[in-house]
Amino acid sequence: MYKLSQIAEEYQKKLVTPAQAAAVVKSGDRVSYGLGCSAPYDTDKALADHINNDGLKGIEIVNATIVKNEDYFTFTETESNDQVRFMSGHFNAFDRKMNKAGRCWFMPLLFNELPKYWEDIDVAILQVHEMDKWGNFNLGPQVADLRGVLRASKKVIVEVNKNMPKALGYETELNIADVDYIVEGSNHPMPIIPNKPATPVDEKIADFVVPMIENGSTLQLGIGGLPAAIGHKLAESDIQDLSGHTEMLVDPYVELYEAGKITGNKNRDKGKIIYTFAGGTQRLYDFIDDNQIVFNAPVNYVNNINVVASIDKFVSINSCINLDLYGQVCAESAGYRHISGTGGALDFAQGAYLSRGGKGFICVHSTRTLKDGTKESLIRPTLTPGSVVTTPRSAVHYIVTEYGVALLKGKSTWQRAEALINIAAPEFREELIKEAEKMGIWTNTSKTSY
Numbered sequence: 001m002y003k004l005s006q007i008a009e010e011y012q013k014k015l016v017t018p019a020q021a022a023a024v025v026k027s028g029d030r031v032s033y034g035l036g037c038s039a040p041y042d043t044d045k046a047l048a049d050h051i052n053n054d055g056l057k058g059i060e061i062v063n064a065t066i067v068k069n070e071d072y073f074t075f076t077e078t079e080s081n082d083q084v085r086f087m088s089g090h091f092n093a094f095d096r097k098m099n100k101a102g103r104c105w106f107m108p109l110l111f112n113e114l115p116k117y118w119e120d121i122d123v124a125i126l127q128v129h130e131m132d133k134w135g136n137f138n139l140g141p142q143v144a145d146l147r148g149v150l151r152a153s154k155k156v157i158v159e160v161n162k163n164m165p166k167a168l169g170y171e172t173e174l175n176i177a178d179v180d181y182i183v184e185g186s187n188h189p190m191p192i193i194p195n196k197p198a199t200p201v202d203e204k205i206a207d208f209v210v211p212m213i214e215n216g217s218t219l220q221l222g223i224g225g226l227p228a229a230i231g232h233k234l235a236e237s238d239i240q241d242l243s244g245h246t247e248m249l250v251d252p253y254v255e256l257y258e259a260g261k262i263t264g265n266k267n268r269d270k271g272k273i274i275y276t277f278a279g280g281t282q283r284l285y286d287f288i289d290d291n292q293i294v295f296n297a298p299v300n301y302v303n304n305i306n307v308v309a310s311i312d313k314f315v316s317i318n319s320c321i322n323l324d325l326y327g328q329v330c331a332e333s334a335g336y337r338h339i340s341g342t343g344g345a346l347d348f349a350q351g352a353y354l355s356r357g358g359k360g361f362i363c364v365h366s367t368r369t370l371k372d373g374t375k376e377s378l379i380r381p382t383l384t385p386g387s388v389v390t391t392p393r394s395a396v397h398y399i400v401t402e403y404g405v406a407l408l409k410g411k412s413t414w415q416r417a418e419a420l421i422n423i424a425a426p427e428f429r430e431e432l433i434k435e436a437e438k439m440g441i442w443t444n445t446s447k448t449s450y
């Protein structure tokens with residue numbers, strides 16, 4: 001740590017141009033761009049130039065899930081994996097694009113463990129909020145795994161962005177003494193994830209879930225149209241006294257807060273909406289900025305199963321790609337096509353079930369329409385080859401489709417098959433029964449129940 005009187009001078013000593021910062025990276029280095037909104041903009045551009053102009057080879061850029069509106073310059077302005085390749089702990093659309101180009105690999109993870117995974121990072125380059133008079137940069141609304149990244153990094157470069165909201169919370173500060181170089185960036189606008197409108201099927205699913213949420217519940221809502229539909233219906237309902245404890249903070253929490261639904265009256269971290277990273281519209285970033293109600297905390301706390309379990313009436317709502325009659329849930333691939341990561345899906349499924357009065361919902365449309373117009377059931381007899389089990393059957397509590405709710409915990413294999421067939425699209429039920437019979441998880445008596 002520096003004396004307070006040294007801080008201004010140290011800031012000037014460490015202040016460099018993006019090109020000078022990028023020049024720190026050498027061939028063979030492992031570089032972290034962090035998670036959420038932390039990926040640099042100007043230094044990324046300068047790094048692409050450095051790689052091209054100085055013939056750098058064998059760079060690896062790692063991240064978990066990045067919230068960004070434009071591609072990395074290090075991806076679009078370089079040509080080969082010999083120069084730079086990428087690794088992601090969560091395949092979002094951004095990573096999928098790089099993967100399709102053969103340049104991005106996936107690192108399977110349980111999100112609550114992620115800070116512990118990081119090792120041997122040569123340079124961390126993170127976009128941060130401006131430094132305060134005490135010499136602390138605020139990391140922005142994504143402390144998630146950043147303490148792990150910082151622990152493992154030999155050199156730390158911060159790119160200051162005045163638009164980065166100041167996220168209050170725990171371990172959200174980075175002192176100038178722990179920073180090697182400072183770049184004053186061009187203050188690129190925050191990345192915007194537009195609100196996805198809810199489909200009629202999302203609305204029907206929300207109509208099943210909302211009545212199962214009691215007054216006094218604490219919510220974990222993920223990204224997408226479905227959680228938005230649930231948030232919207234809750235905001236308009238007569239349900240009261242809700243709280244937030246979520247991995248990703250998304251716009252529906254702002255709507256719920258503005259509707260007076262969030263009192264924070266829970267039995268842990270009272271009064272605070274706890275989250276580990278955020279992504280949404282400017283309305284969300286404005287809500288986060290310097291707001292004492294909204295509390296950013298490391299993912300090893302937020303997603304810790306015991307922490308989640310200790311919060312009474314915890315309700316987790318996530319979605320998936322498809323599932324089988326055993327109740328195995330795939331949220332990561334469509335056959336061999338890699339789509340996403342485990343993220344916090346399993347952390348919250350387990351934590352929510354263990355919470356007193358807790359509920360874990362996995363929501364899915366019953367069918368999907370293929371390009372040729374035919375429909376396929378997303379409840380399948382067995383998962384297709386290549387499908388990755390994100391939530392094992394033993395950890396699944398409720399599955400919800402537009403046809404209803406299936407409770408799987410405490411049910412036998414044939415009861416599960418029956419409950420799942422009851423919420424499959426009607427036109428697929430007979431076929432699913434036949435398959436369940438072949439699989440030995442259907443009895444003659446089962447069919448009489450719907």
Ligand SMILES: CC(=O)SCCNC(=O)CCNC(=O)[C@H](O)C(C)(C)COP(=O)(O)OP(=O)(O)OC[C@H]1O[C@@H](n2cnc3c(N)ncnc32)[C@H](O)[C@@H]1OP(=O)(O)O
Nearest residue numbers: 222223224248318319320321331334339340342343344345
């Ligand atoms: C950030 C949070 O949500 S925190 C919650 C905890 N974390 C998790 O649950 C992680 C795992 N889950 C997830 O990543 C998501 O819930 C998903 C990907 C399963 C679904 O999210 P959505 O926002 O509904 O997905 P979205 O509609 O954007 O589809 C993503 C891609 O999957 C494809 N896809 C989605 N469902 C299917 C399906 N049933 N079959 C085939 N492909 C599918 C889409 O076509 C799209 O591909 P594209 O970008 O190439 O067009």
Ligand SMILES: CCCC(=O)O
Nearest residue numbers: 064065090111343344
């Ligand atoms: C990095 C994890 C994001 C998710 O759970 O979806």
